[in-house]
Amino acid sequence: MAEAGSFADRVKNQADIVRVISEYVRLKKSGQNFTGLCPFHGEKTPSFAVHPVKQIFHCFGCGKGGDVFSFVMEMEKCPFPEAVKVVAEKCGIPVPSPKERTPEERKENQQRAALIEIHRETQSFFTRQLESTAEGRAARAYLEDRGLNPETITKFGIGYAPSGGDVLLRQLKSKYAEKLLVESGVISRDQSGARLFDRFRKRITFPIANESGKIVAFGCRALGDDLPKYLNSPETPIYSKSNVLYHMDRAKEPIRRQDFAILVEGYMDAIAVARAGIGNVVASCGTSLAEPQIKLLGRFTKRVIVNYDPDVAGQAATERSLTLLLEHDFEVRVLALPPIGEKKADPDLFIREKGAEAYIKLLKEAPPYVDYLIARARQMDLSTGEGKQRALNFLMPYVQRIPNRLLRSEWATRIAQQLRIDEPVLRAALNKSATERRGEVKVAPQLVGKPAKQIERRLIRMLAEAEGFKQELAQRLQHGRLYEGLETEKVFAALIVAGLSDEPIPATEIGAQLEERERRLFFEILFEDAQEPTWEEAESCLDALRRRQIEQELAKVQKTIEANPSGAGLRELLERKQELMKQLTAAGQPG
Ligand SMILES: [Zn+2]
Numbered sequence: 019m020a021e022a023g024s025f026a027d028r029v030k031n032q033a034d035i036v037r038v039i040s041e042y043v044r045l046k047k048s049g050q051n052f053t054g055l056c057p058f059h060g061e062k063t064p065s066f067a068v069h070p071v072k073q074i075f076h077c078f079g080c081g082k083g084g085d086v087f088s089f090v091m092e093m094e095k096c097p098f099p100e101a102v103k104v105v106a107e108k109c110g111i112p113v114p115s116p117k118e119r120t121p122e123e124r125k126e127n128q129q130r131a132a133l134i135e136i137h138r139e140t141q142s143f144f145t146r147q148l149e150s151t152a153e154g155r156a157a158r159a160y161l162e163d164r165g166l167n168p169e170t171i172t173k174f175g176i177g178y179a180p181s182g183g184d185v186l187l188r189q190l191k192s193k194y195a196e197k198l199l200v201e202s203g204v205i206s207r208d209q210s211g212a213r214l215f216d217r218f219r220k221r222i223t224f225p226i227a228n229e230s231g232k233i234v235a236f237g238c239r240a241l242g243d244d245l246p247k248y249l250n251s252p253e254t255p256i257y258s259k260s261n262v263l264y265h266m267d268r269a270k271e272p273i274r275r276q277d278f279a280i281l282v283e284g285y286m287d288a289i290a291v292a293r294a295g296i297g298n299v300v301a302s303c304g305t306s307l308a309e310p311q312i313k314l315l316g317r318f319t320k321r322v323i324v325n326y327d328p329d330v331a332g333q334a335a336t337e338r339s340l341t342l343l344l345e346h347d348f349e350v351r352v353l354a355l356p357p358i359g360e361k362k363a364d365p366d367l368f369i370r371e372k373g374a375e376a377y378i379k380l381l382k383e384a385p386p387y388v389d390y391l392i393a394r395a396r397q398m399d400l401s402t403g404e405g406k407q408r409a410l411n412f413l414m415p416y417v418q419r420i421p422n423r424l425l426r427s428e429w430a431t432r433i434a435q436q437l438r439i440d441e442p443v444l445r446a447a448l449n450k451s452a453t454e455r456r457g458e459v460k461v462a463p464q465l466v467g468k469p470a471k472q473i474e475r476r477l478i479r480m481l482a483e484a485e486g487f488k489q490e491l492a493q494r495l496q497h498g499r500l501y502e503g504l505e506t507e508k509v510f511a512a513l514i515v516a517g518l519s520d521e522p523i524p525a526t527e528i529g530a531q532l533e534e535r536e537r538r539l540f541f542e543i544l545f546e547d548a549q550e551p552t553w554e555e556a557e558s559c560l561d562a563l564r565r566r567q568i569e570q571e572l573a574k575v576q577k578t579i580e581a582n583p584s585g586a587g588l589r590e591l592l593e594r595k596q597e598l599m600k601q602l603t604a605a606g607q608p609g
Pocket residue numbers: 056057058059066077078079080081082
């Protein structure tokens with residue numbers, strides 16, 4: 019796909035696939051390759067491999083594989099040109115200004131850029147208000163009273179939306195069309211449609227950035243007793259609540275480094291935790307976690323500690339989030355903070371009252387989610403059969419979602435012990451519901467490529483990369499038609515064409531010509547740990563194929579003779595048989 023000399027080709031040559039993929043998958047060096055958990059199918063043990071020299075990846079589980087562009091296309095669900103751009107940007111390669119797209123696309127891009135600009139201006143407006151107006155200074159005092167010092171206020175860009183009703187509007191309306199301002203969500207239109215006004219009034223403002231740090235929305239908290247307490251930006255062309263995690267732009271590095279994330283409910287919680295020196299925290303901003311948010315998080319880690327508010331809404335949110343996280347193969351722990359006096363503690367309150375160290379201690383002790391759920395179930399009345407059934411009904415959906423059978427069985431035992439339920443009864447219930455479960459049963463991925471014999475695998479490897487003699491090898495195979503009838507015939511055919519060509523043809527391009535099954539086999543072979551091939555080895559493999567060819571013909575001749583012992587061509591057949599026997603002796607014994 020990347021034509022020689024094209025921009026895509028240049029990007030491909032300069033990009034390092036290991037670096038690009040590391041942004042999505044945690045890779046570990048393993049022999050000559052890097053391996054990790056496949057981002058394309060759920061798995062617990064790594065079967066996803068990246069080859070730094072060949073610049074290709076391959077999953078031995080689900081069979082996905084290709085070059086850096088196919089990876090990004092699959093990961094970002096984007097077309098080829100977009101993938102080239104993404105890779106170029108990640109590798110700091112300047113992207114030539116795009117050719118004029120369709121008028122609609124151009125308009126959309128301009129609109130998005132203008133909306134980002136409006137947010138940037140609004141952000142500096144809010145921060146100025148906090149610093150330089152009487153109203154703003156009162157808000158600042160309130161923040162300081164909540165323990166936010168000036169550095170924190172600056173670091174998190176906390177600002178103030180004044181009560182006037184059109185202070186921001188007056189600032190923006192000379193520069194932007196009314197329609198665009200309304201689309202941005204920072205300005206609203208009244209019901210009659212005639213009048214515009216500031217959406218956020220008399221509120222503390224928290225900028226919400228997308229993953230790359232651009233402000234795309236605001237979360238605002240009422241200063242007094244105004245309702246609602248929290249008011250956020252509406253959905254806009256640049257902001258969708260379910261796609262963004264608050265603080266992700268700053269948290270992604272710490273998350274990747276520590277390989278886990280702390281998930282809290284609101285921005286005040288995230289700020290409190292981050293201030294306590296724990297940078298790997300994100301907030302779902304709203305009580306329920308959405309699937310795109312989980313996918314975003316999953317690009318950086320598969321381990322999460324959920325620390326939602328301990329109230330009823332928070333518990334429900336925790337349980338909903340658990341369901342989703344488990345379905346996406348996250349390893350989940352739950353931190354339920356103990357109350358402070360009479361008050362139920364969210365992370366913000368807890369850290370203010372008890373300090374960062376106490377929080378970190380609890381974080382370290384946070385139990386696996388099943389323990390949390392069992393504790394919740396034990397709060398139910400377990401003295402009656404119906405009570406136990408209710409507790410079981412509460413737990414069962416979670417246990418069923420554990421993809422790993424062994425783990426599922428382990429948890430069944432623990433639940434039985436903790437709830438004092440007869441274990442066989444519980445297992446029967448579990449098995450029954452497991453068979454009733456539809457659609458989410460994950461079938462273990464199978465290795466497809468195994469049938470090829472060792473000799474074929476070696477020859478394929480040589481044809482792909484033995485620079486010294488692959489052309490010679492291709493000629494010999496071609497000339498003697500030695501690969502015909504092999505299970506790997508199609509792989510050979512593609513490699514021989516490539517081997518006979520004077521231009522080097524990358525493995526991914528050969529792979530692209532093959533059917534899915536063959537491509538998988540081919541990539542698997544490329545990833546096998548193997549010693550450097552020699553011409554001697556190649557020759558002995560060729561000999562083996564030649565013997566196989568002769569033996570097959572011999573068997574055919576023999577069959578014809580036996581089928582018709584008195585037939586007309588018997589004499590020729592017997593001669594051919596003699597000839598083949600001689601050739602077989604000459605071809606030597608299998609070595
Ligand atoms: Zn996979």
